[in-house]
Amino acid sequence: xxxxxxxxxxxxxxxxxxxxxxxxxxxxxxxxxxxxxxxxxxxxxxxxxxxxxxxxxxxxxxxxxxxxxxxxxxxxxxxxxxxxxxxxxxxxxxxxxxxxxxxxxxxxxxxxxxxxxxxxxxxxxxxxxxxxxxxxxxxxxxxxxxxxxxxxxxxxxxxxxxxxxxxxxxxxxxxxxxxxxxxxxxxxxxxxxxxxxxxxxxxxxxxxxxxxxxxxxxxxxxxxxxxxxxxxxxxxxxxxxxxxxxxxxxxxxxxxxxxxxxxxxxxxxxxxxxxxxxxxxxxxxxxxxxxxxxxxxxxxxxxxxxxxxxxxxxxxxxxxxxxxxxx
Amino acid sequence: xxxxxxxxxxxxxxxxxxxxxxxxxxxxxxxxxxxxxxxxxxxxxxxxxxxxxxxxxxxxxxxxxxxxxxxxxxxxxxxxxxxxxxxxxxxxxxxxxxxxxxxxxxxxxxxxxxxxxxxxxxxxxxxxxxxxxxxxxxxxxxxxxxxxxxxxxxxxxxxxxxxxxxxxxxxxxxxxxxxxxxxxxxxxxxxxxxxxxxxxxxxxxxxxxxxxxxxxxxxxxxxxxxxxxxxxxxxxxxxxxxxxxxxxxxxxxxxxxxxxxxxxxxxxxxxxxxxxxxxxxxxxxxxxxxxxxxxxxxxxxxxxxxxxxxxxxxxxxxxxxxxxxxxxxxxxxxxxxxxxxxxxxxxxxxxxxxxxxxxxxxxxxxxxxxx
Numbered sequence: 001x002x003x004x005x006x007x008x009x010x011x012x013x014x015x016x017x018x019x020x021x022x023x024x025x026x027x028x029x030x031x032x033x034x035x036x037x038x039x040x041x042x043x044x045x046x047x048x049x050x051x052x053x054x055x056x057x058x059x060x061x062x063x064x065x066x067x068x069x070x071x072x073x074x075x076x077x078x079x080x081x082x083x084x085x086x087x088x089x090x091x092x093x094x095x096x097x098x099x100x101x102x103x104x105x106x107x108x109x110x111x112x113x114x115x116x117x118x119x120x121x122x123x124x125x126x127x128x129x130x131x132x133x134x135x136x137x138x139x140x141x142x143x144x145x146x147x148x149x150x151x152x153x154x155x156x157x158x159x160x161x162x163x164x165x166x167x168x169x170x171x172x173x174x175x176x177x178x179x180x181x182x183x184x185x186x187x188x189x190x191x192x193x194x195x196x197x198x199x200x201x202x203x204x205x206x207x208x209x210x211x212x213x214x215x216x217x218x219x220x221x222x223x224x225x226x227x228x229x230x231x232x233x234x235x236x237x238x239x240x241x242x243x244x245x246x247x248x249x250x251x252x253x254x255x256x257x258x259x260x261x262x263x264x265x266x267x268x269x270x271x272x273x274x275x276x277x278x279x280x281x282x283x284x285x286x287x288x289x290x291x292x293x294x295x296x297x298x299x300x301x302x303x304x305x306x307x308x309x310x311x312x313x314x315x316x317x318x319x320x321x322x323x324x325x326x327x
Numbered sequence: 328x329x330x331x332x333x334x335x336x337x338x339x340x341x342x343x344x345x346x347x348x349x350x351x352x353x354x355x356x357x358x359x360x361x362x363x364x365x366x367x368x369x370x371x372x373x374x375x376x377x378x379x380x381x382x383x384x385x386x387x388x389x390x391x392x393x394x395x396x397x398x399x400x401x402x403x404x405x406x407x408x409x410x411x412x413x414x415x416x417x418x419x420x421x422x423x424x425x426x427x428x429x430x431x432x433x434x435x436x437x438x439x440x441x442x443x444x445x446x447x448x449x450x451x452x453x454x455x456x457x458x459x460x461x462x463x464x465x466x467x468x469x470x471x472x473x474x475x476x477x478x479x480x481x482x483x484x485x486x487x488x489x490x491x492x493x494x495x496x497x498x499x500x501x502x503x504x505x506x507x508x509x510x511x512x513x514x515x516x517x518x519x520x521x522x523x524x525x526x527x528x529x530x531x532x533x534x535x536x537x538x539x540x541x542x543x544x545x546x547x548x549x550x551x552x553x554x555x556x557x558x559x560x561x562x563x564x565x566x567x568x569x570x571x572x573x574x575x576x577x578x579x580x581x582x583x584x585x586x587x588x589x590x591x592x593x594x595x596x597x598x599x600x601x602x603x604x605x606x607x608x609x610x611x612x613x614x615x616x617x618x619x620x621x622x623x624x625x626x627x628x629x630x631x632x633x634x635x636x637x638x639x640x641x642x643x644x645x646x647x648x649x650x651x652x653x654x655x656x657x658x659x660x661x662x663x664x665x666x667x668x669x670x671x672x673x674x675x676x677x678x679x680x681x682x683x684x685x686x687x688x689x690x691x692x693x694x695x696x697x698x
Binding site for chain 1: 357360361362409411458462466467468469471472473475476477479480483484486487490491615618619622654655656658659660661662663664665666668669672673674675676677
């Protein structure tokens with residue numbers, strides 16, 4: 001019984017936290033962008049670029065912190081490119097997002113091969129070049145308490161700083177978006193940019209600021225992937241669709257921080273079980289094909305978007321470039 | 328200054344060409360950075376893609392795939408629908424090809440099986456586009472998000488089919504069995520051999536001709552039928568079109584299903600024409616490249632054929648490049664592709680004001696000198 005509890009509740013919850021960390025950060029990043037009216041399917045590309053920048057910088061400097069800052073800077077640069085195309089030049093936001101995703105998928109491999117000559121990977125990161133896991137006080141001792149002990153010592157304790165940072169971001173994002181003047185304006189610019197403009201507030205500058213936040217958050221997410229998780233190096237295409245799942249979680253959470261985090265937890269847990277269930281036989285059911293568990297987040301998002309379970313209403317002005325004066 | 332109109336060729340020819348050149352210029356900088364002279368890279372690519380007949384074969388073979396996925400994106404674009412799901416539609420269409428080929432390939436003669444293969448590739452592709460289209464039209468869910476989700480659902484579904492259903496017993500690789508001879512689309516060098524024309528074997532197959540037929544079909548359909556007119560009217564102004572009696576649900580579903588069908592035909596070229604079996608992730612991003620092709624080709628069949636040739640050249644040339652310069656990944660083409668989407672798509676209007684200003688200044692100068 002205890003073994004079952006440990007293998008099927010404690011360990012999956014532990015993996016869930018690890019797997020949902022990049023999702024939470026990307027979903028929050030997407031939330032700032034989309035709440036300001038800029039569609040962001042480029043989360044995937046920014047995440048991958050962040051992972052590459054972090055690992056490459058950490059490999060060269062030997063400092064994971066330098067890697068983190070490089071990842072955030074890269075995220076901002078790509079977000080500014082997205083902004084330049086879609087806000088300044090009113091280009092199509094989806095096309096621009098696509099372009100960034102494809103560009104990053106290519107350039108990371110090219111630069112990785114040129115710099116490190118390992119088929120696009122970065123060297124394995126060791127010591128200060130990666131974020132080591134942090135053990136909570138008394139984790140060893142508390143783990144002996146039945147049921148609750150493992151939750152503390154296995155699930156909550158023993159992750160890298162980046163993971164805790166991600167979850168601190170959720171209340172911060174909520175506060176910024178719903179309790180500050182900036183947040184109010186940001187939400188307004190995604191619903192009715194003309195009204196914001198009439199009030200004498202720059203639509204362009206607000207949206208650029210939203211994208212800067214987006215870039216920072218995706219950068220952290222990328223740094224987590226390559227320097228804060230057990231992988232500890234960059235591998236080509238290591239984001240593997242996580243940016244898109246985060247987008248799904250964001251929609252699933254109806255563009256709200258806490259709900260989006262819940263969506264990430266759900267998708268993270270599904271992934272955790274998909275990994276654990278691989279090839280395991282369930283009494284009475286036989287083996288569940290992993291592929292079916294894998295597709296659940298996407299199917300749920302489609303069903304939600306279609307309004308069959310609740311309704312996900314995107315910000316009103318999303319995807320529409322703002323034109324100041326009549327032409 | 329007298330008022331001058333900007334002539335059409337500035338917007339439809341000059342600016343797109345400048346955008347492509349800009350994309351090439353930036354990728355040339357990438358080449359310079361990784362210590363490869365862009366000029367010698369271009370020479371290697373040109374030689375690899377057009378220098379000998381096998382290279383030509385590969386170039387046209389890649390181009391065939393891009394024509395299908397490019398047309399797919401274009402048809403949906405005319406209805407203002409962004410079909411990002413070409414990747415998934417092409418992937419699922421491979422299943423249609425595999426099912427028909429494996430079940431009927433040994434039973435029926437080629438003359439009957441191949442048309443069925445064509446029909447089923449189109450049918451499977453179209454059906455994968457149907458649900459996103461229907462949900463957009465009826466329930467208002469955004470087609471871009473739904474088609475992205477369907478790409479992933481399709482990938483999982485196909486993974487399951489390949490690993491659990493289609494994989495022959497005792498085989499390790501997630502691939503189907505090889506298709507029977509009768510169900511394969513013939514290679515062009517095989518077709519030409521009895522006529523006394525000897526070509527080096529290459530993957531170029533009769534799907535290429537079918538792709539050209541599809542171009543004509545798209546041209547006829549979009550610009551010369553009532554349905555095409557409805558699609559374009561709906562794309563230009565949905566509310567006006569609805570007011571004029573266009574059925575929004577019908578147009579959305581029709582445009583997306585034709586788009587899905589065209590994306591599905593991609594399977595003919597790659598699965599039925601070259602691989603002769605279904606493999607995991609066989610589409611390999613060609614569906615996404617279709618977006619770049621459609622953008623460059625301005626959603627017109629002629630433009631799409633030209634853009635496909637360019638991308639065919641880039642893919643074949645890029646493969647040669649990776650062969651010739653060790654240390655360069657063929658992903659360099661992906662960089663170029665991203666830049667093309669960026670400059671021809673997202674930054675489409677960046678140069679417009681400057682080019683127009685320059686044009687007007689040139690015209691004004693001419694007038695002054697005439698006076």
